[in-house]
Amino acid sequence: NAGVTQTPKFRVLKTGQSMTLLCAQDMNHEYMYWYRQDPGMGLRLIHYSVGEGTTAKGEVPDGYNVSRLKKQNFLLGLESAAPSQTSVYFCASTSPIVLAADPSSYEQYFGPGTRLTVT
């Protein structure tokens, strides 16, 4: 299994350009997530999906759009890139595991990240 893969690994954009980041997982996970990571700020959730054809906003959704047309893929789009979107983007996926003693729990599997620079 490849796990979670992200394409591309690096990208440099000019302000106003658009691009799409691709996340793919081969673990048949229901849930997928897009995060951004900035120095000193940890990871912040941009958008997430709880199943094929569904998406929802996370903590910092402005300036981004997402689509989940296939269960294994989650796309993150930047329609008009801005320097404030310079960051490292991580995709993650998971499925809930029902435990006997506790409500459902989960472990997120992360991709290797995409480093995006907007000039």
Next chain:
Amino acid sequence: LAKITQPISMDSYEGQEVNITCSHNNIATNDYITWYQQFPSQGPRFIIQGYKTKVTNEVASLFIPADRKSSTLSLPRVSLSDTAVYYCLVGGPYNQGGKLIFGQGTELSVKP
């Protein structure tokens, strides 16, 4: 949204036990507490997860008091390879809105 705070950095020596505490005063009833490890230029990797009391696996223990407003990750006998950033995550996929909040991370430096 829950506010998550954890120490920015910690130093330790090989063979010592390291405890990293995370504060999450506004944790919701359905929230889980999860810890991740991250090395430079890699995605975070799952360490341990818990809901209440104590959880132990082959690499770490997680202590959660009854009020669940904090949690402590315990790494026994650290080695140089444990030098990394450790993140506390509060939330879960069944929360309304699916809110997942990461702390800012604790940079652990293990010295020989």
